Amino acid sequence: MSPTPNNIQAAVIQHKGLPDQASSLNQTETLIRQAASGGSKLILLQELHASLYFCQTQTYDNFALAEALEGPTKTRLSALAKELECVIVGSIFEKRMAGVYHNTAIVLDTDGSLAGIYRKMHIPDDPGFNEKFYFSPGEHDQIQQIGFTPINTSIGKLGVLVCWDQWYPEAARLMALAGAEILLYPTAIGWDAEDTKEEQQRQLDAWTLIQRSHSVANHLPTLVANRVGHEPDPSSNTQGITFWGNSFISGPQGEILAEGSNTETQILSATLDLSRTEQLRQIWPYFRDRRIDAYSALSQRSIKSQ
Amino acid sequence: MSPTPNNIQAAVIQHKGLPDQASSLNQTETLIRQAASGGSKLILLQELHASLYFCQTQTYDNFALAEALEGPTKTRLSALAKELECVIVGSIFEKRMAGVYHNTAIVLDTDGSLAGIYRKMHIPDDPGFNEKFYFSPGEHDQIQQIGFTPINTSIGKLGVLVCWDQWYPEAARLMALAGAEILLYPTAIGWDAEDTKEEQQRQLDAWTLIQRSHSVANHLPTLVANRVGHEPDPSSNTQGITFWGNSFISGPQGEILAEGSNTETQILSATLDLSRTEQLRQIWPYFRDRRIDAYSALSQRSIKSQ
Numbered sequence: 308m309s310p311t312p313n314n315i316q317a318a319v320i321q322h323k324g325l326p327d328q329a330s331s332l333n334q335t336e337t338l339i340r341q342a343a344s345g346g347s348k349l350i351l352l353q354e355l356h357a358s359l360y361f362c363q364t365q366t367y368d369n370f371a372l373a374e375a376l377e378g379p380t381k382t383r384l385s386a387l388a389k390e391l392e393c394v395i396v397g398s399i400f401e402k403r404m405a406g407v408y409h410n411t412a413i414v415l416d417t418d419g420s421l422a423g424i425y426r427k428m429h430i431p432d433d434p435g436f437n438e439k440f441y442f443s444p445g446e447h448d449q450i451q452q453i454g455f456t457p458i459n460t461s462i463g464k465l466g467v468l469v470c471w472d473q474w475y476p477e478a479a480r481l482m483a484l485a486g487a488e489i490l491l492y493p494t495a496i497g498w499d500a501e502d503t504k505e506e507q508q509r510q511l512d513a514w515t516l517i518q519r520s521h522s523v524a525n526h527l528p529t530l531v532a533n534r535v536g537h538e539p540d541p542s543s544n545t546q547g548i549t550f551w552g553n554s555f556i557s558g559p560q561g562e563i564l565a566e567g568s569n570t571e572t573q574i575l576s577a578t579l580d581l582s583r584t585e586q587l588r589q590i591w592p593y594f595r596d597r598r599i600d601a602y603s604a605l606s607q608r609s610i611k612s613q
Numbered sequence: 614m615s616p617t618p619n620n621i622q623a624a625v626i627q628h629k630g631l632p633d634q635a636s637s638l639n640q641t642e643t644l645i646r647q648a649a650s651g652g653s654k655l656i657l658l659q660e661l662h663a664s665l666y667f668c669q670t671q672t673y674d675n676f677a678l679a680e681a682l683e684g685p686t687k688t689r690l691s692a693l694a695k696e697l698e699c700v701i702v703g704s705i706f707e708k709r710m711a712g713v714y715h716n717t718a719i720v721l722d723t724d725g726s727l728a729g730i731y732r733k734m735h736i737p738d739d740p741g742f743n744e745k746f747y748f749s750p751g752e753h754d755q756i757q758q759i760g761f762t763p764i765n766t767s768i769g770k771l772g773v774l775v776c777w778d779q780w781y782p783e784a785a786r787l788m789a790l791a792g793a794e795i796l797l798y799p800t801a802i803g804w805d806a807e808d809t810k811e812e813q814q815r816q817l818d819a820w821t822l823i824q825r826s827h828s829v830a831n832h833l834p835t836l837v838a839n840r841v842g843h844e845p846d847p848s849s850n851t852q853g854i855t856f857w858g859n860s861f862i863s864g865p866q867g868e869i870l871a872e873g874s875n876t877e878t879q880i881l882s883a884t885l886d887l888s889r890t891e892q893l894r895q896i897w898p899y900f901r902d903r904r905i906d907a908y909s910a911l912s913q914r915s916i917k918s919q
Contacts, residue, residue: 332773407787428904429902429903429904430902431902433896433898447904447906447907455910473903474830474899476782476826476901477782477786477911478904479638479902479906480911481908481910481916483914484910484913484914484915485910486916510866510867510868512866512868513866513867513868516825516830517828517830517867520782520822520825520826520829520830522846523780523819523822524780524782543759560815560816560818561818561823562815562818562819564892577737590739592737593780593781594914594915596735596736597735597783597914598734598735598753598781598783599913599914600753601734601753601787602911602912604761604790605786605790605905606905606911607904608900608903610755610787610790610791610792
């Protein structure tokens with residue numbers, strides 16, 4: 308099967324976290340160059356790839372890790388995108404203004420320009436994942452094209468979401484309705500050593516499954532880049548997090564095209580045939596039959612009976 | 614683990630279709646008795662179990678198969694539910710009035726009463742599945758408690774949906790928001806012999822996956838009863854449908870608790886621990902973080918950019 312304009316080779320990079328930004332970006336650059344030399348034109352990085360996952364604790368000093376949109380990460384990725392002529396999806400701890408910080412995905416186009424950004428909409432907050440302490444939730448505005456809005460790039464419209472968003476079918480659907488051609492999830496998720504092996508396996512399976520289901524429901528390929536490796540809890544209150552890797556690429560029927568291990572730094576790649584989406588939507592016309600007259604209660608927190 | 618009020622043994626019955634209602638209901642009764650004698654207190658039947666899957670063709674004579682809510686199927690299942698003290702979820706071709714027919718799930722409580730009904734909301738229409746010809750879509754009305762509204766029974770609130778609904782995360786979510794404790798899908802889906810084996814496998818995998826994902830997204834157990842066996846196309850225009858069975862029960866993390874074959878009449882059963890839902894929702898608080906301020910476009914058919 309020879310490549311056509313509808314075929315895009317995509318790569319997902321999962322790696323172990325490094326404590327400082329310079330070494331992190333060096334590592335990332337090496338991996339991006341490797342992915343690009345393998346032919347990939349779209350490269351997805353993991354969540355907050357330029358640091359350790361600092362949200363394990365609530366520590367004021369960590370705000371010093373935040374950078375402006377036009378900061379060192381964007382500068383570095385932008386130069387690489389231009390040089391290697393590929394689209395790179397990175398993830399930064401964004402300082403928007405003093406007191407307003409976001410968990411933001413940035414998309415660099417093949418000419419090095421910032422094609423768009425996505426500020427994480429659903430923010431988790433659990434032991435070990437103190438994200439509500441660090442990040443304001445992103446805003447959604449259809450007119451201003453922020454929030455659940457795909458980012459236009461030279462290789463297609465990217466439905467970029469971040470980590471916790473992956474559990475919400477609503478987010479993937481909104482991206483699909485707005486024309487996304489690929490779903491992408493930079494992620495940082497792992498195991499708590501206090502859970503049993505069986506529970507850990509159920510969590511990993513559920514995580515893979517829910518994201519593959521966004522492919523199925525929307526007939527879109529999905530790219531997921533997750534951290535890998537153990538990061539200790541700086542407070543020593545817990546046993547830290549073992550990020551479970553298992554990054555993957557699924558096709559528009561949820562079929563696995565590439566899948567990472569749960570321990571190693573890896574580059575996964577697969578060729579996406581974007582023309583499959585429309586074929587599948589004609590054969591399985593879910594979008595034709597959505598009951599839009601009956602969905603308004605999706606905007607409720609809970610539906611009271613009577 | 615001894616049963617507690619939160620544990621419910623549930624069964625799913627998949628069987629080959631029979632052409633006439635009397636033999637179909639006899640077969641169903643035998644299978645229900647078997648499931649109940651095995652200890653199941655909740656029994657799910659497949660879609661339109663009292664006939665062959667007549668929607669393969671558009672045939673006016675088939676409207677003669679429709680029955681009133683208070684028809685022979687309800688009468689038979691009601692008597693069985695009362696005698697066996699279990700909740701039975703059946704499926705009928707409902708004649709609501711001359712010219713208005715529905716694909717309706719009926720829920721019989723342990724006292725034989727009709728606990729509620731669900732009229733299929735999403736209606737498919739594809740070669741071999743001419744459902745828009747036969748069925749009006751169900752209405753949704755939160756106040757009147759019809760549509761995406763769980764049905765109260767003596768063993769819990771049942772989020773009953775039907776077949777094509779299974780592809781819509783919106784439907785499962787609305788049921789969960791309204792308090793459903795279990796999701797149930799009577800189904801009739803199968804393979805077209807013209808598809809390759811690989812494509813058939815992708816379809817089956819996608820179907821299992823999307824329904825398990827409703828368990829994951831909502832932390833609810835899911836029961837799916839699908840037809841099994843080949844039913845010829847009465848018009849001989851196609852090779853008919855090979856219903857793929859593979860009925861299953863998943864737990865509230867999407868884990869498979871029981872799974873049927875793709876060829877045999879079978880009863881599957883599993884014990885559901887309904888207390889797991891709240892535990893999981895505290896550990897993985899998706900419902901806490903839904904961005905209800907940003908979901909209104911889910912009620913649009915398509916979201917125009919700019």
